[in-house]
Amino acid sequence: MKRYRKEYEFSYALGMTVTFELLLSRPKSLRAVYVHPAVTKNDNYFKLIEKCESLGISPTESEKAFNILSPKENCFVIGEFEKYSMALDEGEPHIALVSPMNAGNVGTIMRTALGLGYENIAIIEPCTDPFSPEVVRSSMGAIFSLNVEVFKSIDEYRARFEHKLYPFMLTASLPIEQVEFVPPYALVFGNEAHGLPEEFAALGQSVIIPCTDKVDSLNLSIAAAIGMYEARKRTV
Amino acid sequence: MKRYRKEYEFSYALGMTVTFELLLSRPKSLRAVYVHPAVTKNDNYFKLIEKCESLGISPTESEKAFNILSPKENCFVIGEFEKYSMALDEGEPHIALVSPMNAGNVGTIMRTALGLGYENIAIIEPCTDPFSPEVVRSSMGAIFSLNVEVFKSIDEYRARFEHKLYPFMLTASLPIEQVEFVPPYALVFGNEAHGLPEEFAALGQSVIIPCTDKVDSLNLSIAAAIGMYEARKRTV
Numbered sequence: 391m392k393r394y395r396k397e398y399e400f401s402y403a404l405g406m407t408v409t410f411e412l413l414l415s416r417p418k419s420l421r422a423v424y425v426h427p428a429v430t431k432n433d434n435y436f437k438l439i440e441k442c443e444s445l446g447i448s449p450t451e452s453e454k455a456f457n458i459l460s461p462k463e464n465c466f467v468i469g470e471f472e473k474y475s476m477a478l479d480e481g482e483p484h485i486a487l488v489s490p491m492n493a494g495n496v497g498t499i500m501r502t503a504l505g506l507g508y509e510n511i512a513i514i515e516p517c518t519d520p521f522s523p524e525v526v527r528s529s530m531g532a533i534f535s536l537n538v539e540v541f542k543s544i545d546e547y548r549a550r551f552e553h554k555l556y557p558f559m560l561t562a563s564l565p566i567e568q569v570e571f572v573p574p575y576a577l578v579f580g581n582e583a584h585g586l587p588e589e590f591a592a593l594g595q596s597v598i599i600p601c602t603d604k605v606d607s608l609n610l611s612i613a614a615a616i617g618m619y620e621a622r623k624r625t626v
Numbered sequence: 627m628k629r630y631r632k633e634y635e636f637s638y639a640l641g642m643t644v645t646f647e648l649l650l651s652r653p654k655s656l657r658a659v660y661v662h663p664a665v666t667k668n669d670n671y672f673k674l675i676e677k678c679e680s681l682g683i684s685p686t687e688s689e690k691a692f693n694i695l696s697p698k699e700n701c702f703v704i705g706e707f708e709k710y711s712m713a714l715d716e717g718e719p720h721i722a723l724v725s726p727m728n729a730g731n732v733g734t735i736m737r738t739a740l741g742l743g744y745e746n747i748a749i750i751e752p753c754t755d756p757f758s759p760e761v762v763r764s765s766m767g768a769i770f771s772l773n774v775e776v777f778k779s780i781d782e783y784r785a786r787f788e789h790k791l792y793p794f795m796l797t798a799s800l801p802i803e804q805v806e807f808v809p810p811y812a813l814v815f816g817n818e819a820h821g822l823p824e825e826f827a828a829l830g831q832s833v834i835i836p837c838t839d840k841v842d843s844l845n846l847s848i849a850a851a852i853g854m855y856e857a858r859k860r861t862v
Binding site: 498501502504505506507530532535567599601602604605606607608609611612615616619620623 | 734737738740741742743766768771803835837838840841842843844845847848851852855856859
């Protein structure tokens with residue numbers, strides 16, 4: 391039991407809900423389950439224990455695990471899992487996140503994507519570690535039901551996939567309400583602070599979400615949500 | 627200079643961007659500006675100083691203010707402001723947040739609302755303090771351009787306004803794509819963990835944002851963003 395580091399081959403699902411998603415969606419990757427001595431032994435707890443046992447894992451009662459991994463949080467169950475590799479599905483629409491740095495944003499986008507029917511997420515380096523406990527937790531466990539693949543550059547992604555790119559840019563001239571999304575497509579979103587570099591406009595049909603002039607831009611996870619929601623409706 | 631508490635008559639804008647919004651949108655509420663000795667003296671900094679001086683405020687250089695108010699954050703400018711009261715505009719659409727508890731969600735919703743053209747936010751108690759530095763910061767200063775009013779209950783809100791209510795509920799049967807939003811209207815969103823109580827269905831036309839069955843629900847700030855975005859388009 392060690393504080394998480396990106397180079398480790400394992401990571402942690404913090405919390406009951408997230409650990410449940412791990413057990414249900416990636417049971418083969420499960421290495422251990424830790425339970426806090428003060429956990430409330432309610433129905434969900436017993437369901438969790440039952441599910442662990444059906445997978446041949448005995449939960450370990452340990453306060454120490456929580457002190458190390460979740461010192462400040464209201465967290466009573468931790469799942470430890472082996473990282474796994476996932477390849478994006480060629481025939482499905484993709485979400486491409488270029489250099490996202492905020493774990494909360496990436497996790498929230500994962501959860502939104504799964505809710506709106508997008509199951510393939512490309513992440514372009516440099517980026518926050520998509521397997522960090524913060525991303526896993528912000529995704530509410532959605533990461534365990536998605537294909538998430540990290541690429542060194544947008545060129546590496548483009549060499550692998552023929553998806554038509556729709557870069558979301560503040561400098562784009564076409565409002566999303568006028569775009570036709572032609573499958574297979576990728577919705578491309580930039581970094582929280584800087585958006586996408588200008589050269590992305592040449593890689594596909596750039597798109598803007600119309601906004602008042604009273605804000606500089608929408609939050610990344612909000613823009614991605616509106617983009618995913620509207621693109622689904624406007625897919626031809 | 628004291629750590630913020632809800633009962634104080636003043637609060638703080640943490641960071642250069644947020645303080646700038648305060649100076650531009652609520653100059654009369656400004657009480658003081660603190661600058662960290664290590665602030666980068668770039669163009670934005672000099673613009674800030676100039677703006678302060680035009681308002682008759684001399685920024686105070688102080689490291690202590692930052693240790694107290696923003697010990698962990700990458701923050702070099704703080705604006706202190708007197709809280710003010712704001713009344714919602716009767717003729718405009720409203721966003722009503724019922725018992726939101728997470729400051730980041732409320733701030734993000736404020737920023738999204740301002741970006742999508744909603745300038746009136748009702749918040750129903752119990753709720754997170756909308757003037758807390760966390761909300762102000764998450765809003766990126768959008769709060770200074772909005773009318774935000776806190777109500778003791780939804781009944782108190784309904785006694786003041788005749789807005790047609792559209793409660794967003796997972797148990798609603800009408801998908802948002804089939805709703806006509808009749809002005810003046812209020813989009814009503816529930817608490818992060820529990821959503822809206824069932825009795826809200828009787829208060830107006832309940833609405834659901836269609837989702838896959840792979841997530842329990844969308845994050846509150848995401849649902850509010852999609853709701854605001856689509857309602858604008860479907861206003862009759």
